[in-house]
Amino acid sequence: MVARFTSLKLSLSIARVHLFSKPKQTIIAMLGVTFGIGMFIALIGLMTGLNDFTEEITMTSSPDIHIYHDITEKRVSILEAVNPQGINVVHHQKPKNETAKLRGAARMVEVLRQDARIYGVAPMITSQVFYNYGPAQLNGQIQGVEILEEDKLFDLKAKMKDGRLEDLLAFHEGIIMGSGLARKLNIKKGDRVVITTPQGFTRTLKVVGIFQIGIGAVDNVRSYANMSMVQTILQQDKSYITDINIKLKDRHTSKTVAKELQTKFVYKAEDWETANATFLTGVTIRNIITYAVSFTLLVVAGFGIYNILNMTIYNKMKDIAILKAMGFAGMDVRSIFMIQSLVIGLLGGLLGLLVGFTLSSLIAQAPFDGGDVISLDHFPVNFKLKYYITGIVFGVSTTAIAGYMPSRKAAKIDPIEILRGQ
Amino acid sequence: MNPVLHAKNITKYFYDPEKFQVLKNIELKVERGQFLSLVGKSGCGKSTLMYVLSTMDTDYEGELQIANELLTGKSQNALAKFRNRHIGFVFQFHYLLPEFTVLQNVMIPALKLGELTTAEIEHRAMEKLGLLGVAEHARKKTNKLSGGQQQRVAIARALINNPDILMGDEPTGNLDSHNSGIVFEIFRELTTVHKQTIIAVTHDEEFARRTDRVVEMSDGQIITS
Incomplete structure (x- = not known):
C-alpha cells in the first residue's frame, strides 16, 4: 500500500x-x-x-388543471347508442348544441376544496367579447372571477401595473384589463369601455386596473371582471360557471390528478403540460x-x-x-x-x-x-x-x-x- | 555457492520476416562478483541474450533464475518490480530524463522502490554520484554534462538500489577511448571493491580482454566461456 x-x-x-x-x-x-x-x-x-x-x-398564465366543458369532444352518436354491437360509420358528426356551462359546478368546487392535494380552486366564466372604445373594436376575452381566489392561483397582485385588485370587489361594474389590450384600445385606468357579447348584449364597464402577466397571448386579449357581472352580461343565472381552475400543491402530479378528475366529473380536465405542449x-x-x-x-x-x-x-x-x-x-x-x-x-x-x-x-x-x-x-x-x-x-x-x-x-x-x- | 544468475537451456526464435532461431540452448551461470563480458559478431545473438537475461524479453524457452528466484513465467508487473530491486542497467546511450536534475535522475529508481525515505535516498544518491566522481554536478540538468559524465550518472542511477547484477549493453559504445577507460575502471572497481556482478555486452575487444570472464557467442550459441 x-x-x-x-x-x-x-x-x-x-x-x-x-x-x-x-x-x-x-x-x-x-x-x-x-x-x-x-x-x-x-x-x-x-x-x-x-x-x-x-x-x-x-x-402563472395557465392553471395546473383546467376543467371545462369541451363541446368538441367526441360523443356517442345516436346510431351507436341504439346499435352498440354493429359496425357504425357516422361522417362529419357535429357538436351538439350545448352551452359551455358546467352542471353542478358549485358542488364540484366544494368537492375539490376537500381534496388534500389541491391548493386552490377558482371557478369562473369565460366568454368571447368585443371591446369597444370609441370607434375601436377589438376581439378579446372576458373572465368573470372571484378575484381573490384567482389571485391565490396566479399571484395577480404582483402582476398589477396600475390599480389594485380590491378595487374590483369594491366596484361591481369594474374591469381589470390586460396591458396589451389597454394599449391597443388606448385606455387608462378610470376610462370606460363597452363590452359586446357574441349574443349581442352590451354593457359599459369602468377600468379599475391594468395587469401584465408577461405573455402577449394573454395580455393582449384578457380582462377580469366580477363573476356576477359577467353572468349578468351573458344573461345567465347565478349557477352559470364555465371553467374551474385548480392549483395543486405539487404541480408535477397534474397529469394523473387531471385524469382522475376527468373520470370523476365527466367534463374535460386538462393539465398544464398538455395545455402548454408547444x-x-x-x-x-x-x-x-x-x-x-x-x-x-x-x-x-x-x-x-x-x-x-x-x-x-x-x-x-x-x-x-x-x-x-x-x-x-x-x-x-x-x-x-x-x-x-x-x-x-x-x-x-x-x-x-x-x-x-x-x-x-x-x-x-x-x-x-x-x-x-x-x-x-x-x-x-x-x-x-x-x-x-x-x-x-x-x-x-x-x-x-x-x-x-x-x-x-x-x-x-x-x-x-x-x-x-x- | 549458488550462482547469482543461472540461464538453463534458453532458446529463442524470431518470427519476422521468417522463423529464425536466434538463441540455441544457451547454458550460463554467473557467480557473484564476476565481471563478465559478452562478445561476438554482430547478429550473433549477444544482445538478444542479454535482454532475455534482463527479464525485459519474456518470449523464450528455457528457464531463467536470478538471485535464487525463478523468473520464467512471471507477470510483466512482477518482473518490473524485480528489475527495480535486483537489476541495474547501463546502455550505449545514457537515457537520462532531460527534464530532471542529475540527482533526481539517480533517485528515481529508489523512489520507485519506496523502501527508504526521500532524505535517505538523496543521501545514497549523493554517495553513488561521489563514487562515480560526478557529485558536484548533482543539481545540474543532465544536458549540461559531457557524454562521459552523463554515462557516469547513468551508472550511478543503475547502482542506486544496490542491484544484484549490473547489466550493460555496449556501455562504452558511445564514448571516446578516454571516457571508455574511465567507465571500465569504474566497473573494475565496482567488481573488486564492492563485489558487484556485471554482465556487459561489448564489441570493444580491449574492454572484453580485461574483464574476468569473456563469453563469446556465434550463431546463437556460446562457443567459449
Missing part, C-alpha cells in the same frame, strides 16, 4: 515535470477545455434561464441544442488533448523505455500520462467555469426586447450550481477518455525495441 502510494507520488511528480517543461503546449490543451466548458456554462445558463422564465410565465417542446429542443453544441465543443477539446498527449508520448519514447527497464510497470507509466490529462482537464475545466460565469454575467446584463410576445428587458440567465458541477464532470471525463488511449499506448511500449543498441 505504501509502495503503491509512493509510486503514485512519483508518477505525479514526473507528470508535473512533463507539464511544466512544455508550458505553452499545456496551456493550449487547457484552453481547449476552458473554451468548451465556458461555452457550455454560458449556453446552458442562457437556455435554462429562458426555459425557466417561459415555464414560470406559463405557470412551450414544453421548445424547452426540450433548447436542451437538445445546448447539450449537442457543448458536447461538440468538448469533443474537439478532447481531440486536442489526445493529439498533444500522443505527441508527448512519441517524444518521450526513450524516457518511457528507460523507466520501464528500471522497474516501472505499465500501470505506473499509464498513470504518468493519465495524471497529465486529468490535470489539464481539471484546471482547464475550473478556468472554464470561471469564463462561463463571466460570460453568463455579461449576457445577463445585455438588454433584450421581448416585444409583444413576452415582456423581457434582459436575458434571463441561470446560475444554478448543478450546471457548474455538470460542466466540470463533463470536462474532466472527456479529458480522461481522451487521455486514456495515448496513456495505454505508452504503457504498452516495448522497452527492448527502443533501448537495443541502435
